[in-house]
Amino acid sequence: MNSFEQLIGNRVLVSAVVGWFVAQVLKTVIHTIVTKKFEPERLTGSGGMPSSHSSTVCAMAAVSGQIYGLGSFEFAVTVILAIIVMHDAMGVRLETGKQAKLINEIVETFKTMNGKTLAEERLKEFVGHTPLQVLMGALLGIIIGLLLA
Numbered sequence: 409m410n411s412f413e414q415l416i417g418n419r420v421l422v423s424a425v426v427g428w429f430v431a432q433v434l435k436t437v438i439h440t441i442v443t444k445k446f447e448p449e450r451l452t453g454s455g456g457m458p459s460s461h462s463s464t465v466c467a468m469a470a471v472s473g474q475i476y477g478l479g480s481f482e483f484a485v486t487v488i489l490a491i492i493v494m495h496d497a498m499g500v501r502l503e504t505g506k507q508a509k510l511i512n513e514i515v516e517t518f519k520t521m522n523g524k525t526l527a528e529e530r531l532k533e534f535v536g537h538t539p540l541q542v543l544m545g546a547l548l549g550i551i552i553g554l555l556l557a
Contacts, residue, residue, distance in 0.1 A: 419556055420471050423467040423470070427460075427466065431545055432452065438457050459544070462545030470553025470554050473486075474554065498542050
């Protein structure tokens with residue numbers, strides 16, 4: 409079996425990639441419906457509903473549990489990784505997005521008051537996730553992982 413066959417035969421890896429891809433497409437569709445504007449950046453960007461980070465790691469954990477068993481080292485590692493990633497998405501990354509939004513508003517106010525042009529481009533505001541976005545991503549990933557196991 410060559411390397412490519414091994415890669416595409418790796419159900420843990422494939423489930424993670426499918427989990428990410430499906431979440432990114434759903435996120436883009438939902439964003440387009442809500443804003444009535446298609447933004448190609450949403451296909452690869454962070455933030456939004458559902459969380460592709462959560463979907464990716466939960467798909468890995470679900471398929472690992474199915475393949476290796478719930479008592480396995482592989483399942484334990486993927487579950488701990490999923491917890492860390494989801495906690496980070498709701499914590500540090502969500503706060504980073506809030507800070508970016510505030511900084512962007514301050515920069516706009518400064519430009520309006522002083523009429524000066526700043527060389528800085530706007531900071532990304534879609535960085536983290538709300539608990540609901542993380543939950544929906546996790547459920548999506550678990551479903552994908554169980555379907556691909």
